[in-house]
Amino acid sequence: MVSFSRYFLRLFFLVSLLSVFTFKSVLAAAPTAKDPADDLHSWYVHVLELVRHTATYTPPVASRAFAYLGVTAWEATASGDDHLKSLAGQLNGLTELPKREPGKVYDETVVMNAALEDAVKNFFWNTGPTGQRAYAAVSKRLDGEATAGKAADVIERSKAYGQSIADHILGWSKDDGGAVIENMGFPLEYTLTKGPAHWVPTSPIRQQQMPMLPGWGKNRTFAMPDGAACPLPAPPEYSEDKDSAFYKQADEVYQTTKKLTDEQKTIARFWSDDPMLTPTPAGHWVSIILQIMERDRLSVDKSAEVLARTGIAVADAFIGCWQVKFQYDLVRPITYIKRVIDPKWEAMLITPPFPEYPSGHSSESGAAAQVLTSAFGDSFSFDDATHEREGLKPRHFASFWAAAEEAGISRLYGGIHFRAAIEQGLEQGRCVGKHAIALEMRK
Amino acid sequence: MSRGSVFNTTLLAALISTSTLETSLAEEAAPTIPAFAEETKTSGISSVYKGEWQYMVGGGAAVFDCNGDEYPDVLLAGGENKAAFYRNESKRGGELKFAAEQSGLELDKVTGGYPLDVDGDGITDVVLLRVGENIIMRGKGECKFERANAAWGFDGGDGWSAAFAATWEKGAEWPTFAVGNYINREEEYSPWGSCTDNWLHRQLSNTDKKFAPPLTLKPSFCPLSMLFTDWNRSGTPSLRVSNDREYYEGGQEQMWHVEPGQTPALYTDKEGWKRLRIWGMGIASTDVNGDGFPDYFLTSMADSKMQVLKDAKAEKLSPDYADIAWPTGVTAQRPYTGGEVKPSTGWHAQFEDVNNDGLADLFVAKGNVSAMPDFAQRDPNNLLIQGPAGKFTESGDKAGVASFAQSRGAALADFNLDGLMDLVVVNRNESAQIWRNVSTNAGKFVNVKLAEPGANRDAIGAWIEVRTGDKTQLREITVGGGHAGGQLVWRHFGLGPEGKAEVRVLWPDGEQGDWQSVDAGGYYVLERGKSPFATEIK
Numbered sequence: 001m002v003s004f005s006r007y008f009l010r011l012f013f014l015v016s017l018l019s020v021f022t023f024k025s026v027l028a029a030a031p032t033a034k035d036p037a038d039d040l041h042s043w044y045v046h047v048l049e050l051v052r053h054t055a056t057y058t059p060p061v062a063s064r065a066f067a068y069l070g071v072t073a074w075e076a077t078a079s080g081d082d083h084l085k086s087l088a089g090q091l092n093g094l095t096e097l098p099k100r101e102p103g104k105v106y107d108e109t110v111v112m113n114a115a116l117e118d119a120v121k122n123f124f125w126n127t128g129p130t131g132q133r134a135y136a137a138v139s140k141r142l143d144g145e146a147t148a149g150k151a152a153d154v155i156e157r158s159k160a161y162g163q164s165i166a167d168h169i170l171g172w173s174k175d176d177g178g179a180v181i182e183n184m185g186f187p188l189e190y191t192l193t194k195g196p197a198h199w200v201p202t203s204p205i206r207q208q209q210m211p212m213l214p215g216w217g218k219n220r221t222f223a224m225p226d227g228a229a230c231p232l233p234a235p236p237e238y239s240e241d242k243d244s245a246f247y248k249q250a251d252e253v254y255q256t257t258k259k260l261t262d263e264q265k266t267i268a269r270f271w272s273d274d275p276m277l278t279p280t281p282a283g284h285w286v287s288i289i290l291q292i293m294e295r296d297r298l299s300v301d302k303s304a305e306v307l308a309r310t311g312i313a314v315a316d317a318f319i320g321c322w323q324v325k326f327q328y329d330l331v332r333p334i335t336y337i338k339r340v341i342d343p344k345w346e347a348m349l350i351t352p353p354f355p356e357y358p359s360g361h362s363s364e365s366g367a368a369a370q371v372l373t374s375a376f377g378d379s380f381s382f383d384d385a386t387h388e389r390e391g392l393k394p395r396h397f398a399s400f401w402a403a404a405e406e407a408g409i410s411r412l413y414g415g416i417h418f419r420a421a422i423e424q425g426l427e428q429g430r431c432v433g434k435h436a437i438a439l440e441m442r443k
Numbered sequence: 444m445s446r447g448s449v450f451n452t453t454l455l456a457a458l459i460s461t462s463t464l465e466t467s468l469a470e471e472a473a474p475t476i477p478a479f480a481e482e483t484k485t486s487g488i489s490s491v492y493k494g495e496w497q498y499m500v501g502g503g504a505a506v507f508d509c510n511g512d513e514y515p516d517v518l519l520a521g522g523e524n525k526a527a528f529y530r531n532e533s534k535r536g537g538e539l540k541f542a543a544e545q546s547g548l549e550l551d552k553v554t555g556g557y558p559l560d561v562d563g564d565g566i567t568d569v570v571l572l573r574v575g576e577n578i579i580m581r582g583k584g585e586c587k588f589e590r591a592n593a594a595w596g597f598d599g600g601d602g603w604s605a606a607f608a609a610t611w612e613k614g615a616e617w618p619t620f621a622v623g624n625y626i627n628r629e630e631e632y633s634p635w636g637s638c639t640d641n642w643l644h645r646q647l648s649n650t651d652k653k654f655a656p657p658l659t660l661k662p663s664f665c666p667l668s669m670l671f672t673d674w675n676r677s678g679t680p681s682l683r684v685s686n687d688r689e690y691y692e693g694g695q696e697q698m699w700h701v702e703p704g705q706t707p708a709l710y711t712d713k714e715g716w717k718r719l720r721i722w723g724m725g726i727a728s729t730d731v732n733g734d735g736f737p738d739y740f741l742t743s744m745a746d747s748k749m750q751v752l753k754d755a756k757a758e759k760l761s762p763d764y765a766d767i768a769w770p771t772g773v774t775a776q777r778p779y780t781g782g783e784v785k786p787s788t789g790w791h792a793q794f795e796d797v798n799n800d801g802l803a804d805l806f807v808a809k810g811n812v813s814a815m816p817d818f819a820q821r822d823p824n825n826l827l828i829q830g831p832a833g834k835f836t837e838s839g840d841k842a843g844v845a846s847f848a849q850s851r852g853a854a855l856a857d858f859n860l861d862g863l864m865d866l867v868v869v870n871r872n873e874s875a876q877i878w879r880n881v882s883t884n885a886g887k888f889v890n891v892k893l894a895e896p897g898a899n900r901d902a903i904g905a906w907i908e909v910r911t912g913d914k915t916q917l918r919e920i921t922v923g924g925g926h927a928g929g930q931l932v933w934r935h936f937g938l939g940p941e942g943k944a945e946v947r948v949l950w951p952d953g954e955q956g957d958w959q960s961v962d963a964g965g966y967y968v969l970e971r972g973k974s975p976f977a978t979e980i981k
Contacts, residue, residue, distance in 0.1 A: 390693035
């Protein structure tokens with residue numbers, strides 16, 4: 001049993017930290033014993049804030065961090081449980097991790113906390129002064145809680161081990177192609193593909209006259225063989241002919257967005273998941289997992305497994321998606337509709353600064369839904385309160401695929417994607433997710 | 444055809460272009476580049492805006508004449524240091540000279556200051572924004588000030604205040620203040636989303652020359668600049684609020700209806716207000732495009748914004764703005780010198796005509812928030828010179844004001860009363876800097892100030908028009924905007940080669956004065972119903 005004062009310290013901390021959860025739910029979730037799952041949860045809540053507030057953390061970059069953090073948490077957990085299996089040798093380039101000293105005592109909470117403390121510091125080294133200040137406060141609090149009342153040698157050994165896991169993962173991450181983000185992901189030089197079918201800048205923001213992260217599709221993947229492992233068919237052939245499939249899909253966006261219902265507007269906003277204003281699309285799915293973790297009091301091994309598989313899946317989805325985006329380099333609806341249908345048309349959402357096909361949110365949502373359905377089942381319902389503090393009410397979903405499909409269609413309502421990009425994006429995600437599901441994590 | 448209409452035609456073409464967003468403004472002759480000489484070391488100014496997290500924003504400069512010699516004196520925020528007051532001892536046209544002096548304004552935890560005559564006694568008072576209690580300092584004359592919170596019923600609160608604006612609502616004998624408050628500074632683990640309430644301080648009653656307890660302006664989204672401005676020339680200013688997206692959740696830029704006697708209400712999307720989310724840090728305003736309405740330059744991280752009404756000719760104006768920062772050349776999105784290509788961080792912004800060609804130029808103070816590695820560390824201040832077709836040209840380095848310090852607040856003002864706008868800049872954890880405008884190629888000028896009997900002595904809310912030939916300059920007289928500091932000084936108008944100009948005032952109550960002739964080089968006091976009074980400058 002935790003002491004009375006510690007209980008309230010923890011309660012206070014959770015109320016401060018867990019932005020998406022109500023006081024009532026925190027109260028219900030207050031732990032009766034120190035559980036590494038609580039540290040895992042707390043660090044991830046903090047990471048969602050850092051993703052929002054670190055300038056380089058565009059959606060692909062955020063997904064990469066979620067993959068590495070998930071693997072870090074998994075290896076910290078699996079190394080202390082004989083029933084669990086390391087991902088070394090299964091993930092591309094991940095070599096055998098440091099071993100624990102046989103016969104020595106480790107504290108699992110201290111290991112988890114040290115691993116994530118180190119990993120978060122490594123992956124968010126470039127966050128701003130407020131992020132650094134918050135990180136220091138969270139580290140101090142969680143470290144104090146994890147180590148209170150424990151033997152000094154156990155603490156020292158456990159911390160060192162956790163840090164060695166994080167350092168190994170960091171070393172692995174450095175040559176994946178995504179470690180260095182210059183100019184927030186926008187190249188200083190880039191030659192646009194000529195022709196009306198291809199992407200052109202859609203924003204008056206100077207930095208965004210180049211497409212974001214054009215080389216991301218060449219990054220090393222995690223579970224799938226490479227960025228081209230889940231290819232997609234070509235999008236409808238570009239045409240300005242009113243009878244063409246291309247025109248018809250553009251007209252669908254145009255007609256739909258001209259008469260959006262309140263519900264459609266809500267859906268578009270709910271899944272907008274803008275970088276630097278939200279935890280990004282990948283963070284949205286992580287937020288869903290954190291809410292389920294809290295609601296269902298998931299064990300640390302289940303939590304770490306789901307976070308790792310989902311992180312890997314969404315990271316691979318963004319790599320695969322970017323590979324296809326720059327393969328076809330398709331024009332955005334805002335450009336086509338203004339050019340061909342209605343020069344005065346405006347989309348509800350701000351069009352992201354990169355090619356259209358497929359939809360990144362659809363690809364990564366499909367991948368996440370595939371993994372989470374595998375972990376929890378086809379008809380696993382949940383409420384999603386990710387954006388409650390921004391004034392968007394929680395939404396209820398009957399299944400993960402229901403959520404993924406809504407995330408996909410939200411991009412059509414928002415006027416930033418054609419239907420083919422959404423449908424094929426979800427299909428690509430399904431393919432990507434299968435690679436993450438195939439990982440052997442239990443003996 | 445006026446410049447404004449040419450500009451709008453080309454602007455429209457730029458805005459509806461979907462193939463590229465290349466600039467479409469006509470090429471024009473290179474503007475006259477002013478010359479500035481830094482005189483910090485010899486000026487007597489040596490002030491540091493010091494502090495870490497709680498002082499990463501703020502650092503304003505307040506400029507006003509408090510001893511009646513017409514030369515602008517200076518108050519610089521000090522953060523953890525005490526604010527520093529400097530009496531202006533410059534001679535006309537000479538080097539900039541200041542003397543640090545105990546004025547009563549030397550308080551700690553000051554983030555910024557705005558001068559205005561609160562009680563209408565003809566002596567300038569100063570509102571000090573602080574991390575902690577905000578304080579009104581009543582001017583006693585001869586640059587001495589005393590605390591007036593209790594006497595004037597002003598509840599200074601206990602916030603992290605970083606934005607301020609003031610107006611005299613119609614019929615009021617007392618000003619209305621808007622105070623913008625930033626993050627909950629006690630929130631350690633998750634300060635994001637902890638924006639604290641903004642306040643509206645109004646007169647207690649028609650007969651009480653005191654402030655009522657403040658109203659809260661909810662929702663509040665961590666503003667770093669506020670401005671009462673009559674955006675649609677309705678006669679009633681609205682309150683523009685520029686908010687820092689880093690800290691709000693569900694927020695955006697805001698504009699409030701502030702109608703006398705009524706609860707403030709936000710402009711809505713149904714009224715045409717469009718959602719814009721930036722790292723709002725400073726507001727500068729002038730009529731850039733000649734449509735007769737104020738335009739707004741908003742500083743941010745990376746691209747700044749320049750907002751003009753989309754349809755200034757509409758029968759019923761809608762607060763729907765186009766961003767013309769790019770086609771006019773004022774995005775100021777990254778350093779233009781010094782070798783860094785990472786995005787910039789903009790703070791104070793101010794329109795003034797620094798080369799006296801009759802066109803408003805734009806200064807932007809730049810500096811990294813603290814140590815944000817994804818933004819430029821060596822981030823030079825901008826001096827953007829406007830050309831006749833409305834396009835601005837970066838000239839900070841050529842003019843000599845491209846400081847790489849972590850700048851915050853600033854003020855362009857004619858410190859030595861030679862008709863050229865000088866510059867003072869507050870830097871975080873480094874000394875403030877001051878430059879004298881030593882241009883030899885500038886045009887002529889006229890400086891004016893407004894004087895009214897009654898409560899609103901400086902005619903805040905008035906409009907001044909200055910006409911030379913077929914060109915008319917328009918200026919709204921406001922208290923607010925910029926970043927954490929304001930100016931209550933001579934209003935400066937460049938005249939180009941013209942030896943004379945006509946000036947007209949639209950007074951705050953709507954009465955329009957007559958066009959009256961003034962001579963270039965003059966310093967005129969404009970009073971209602973009277974001829975311009977030329978002040979002799981010593």
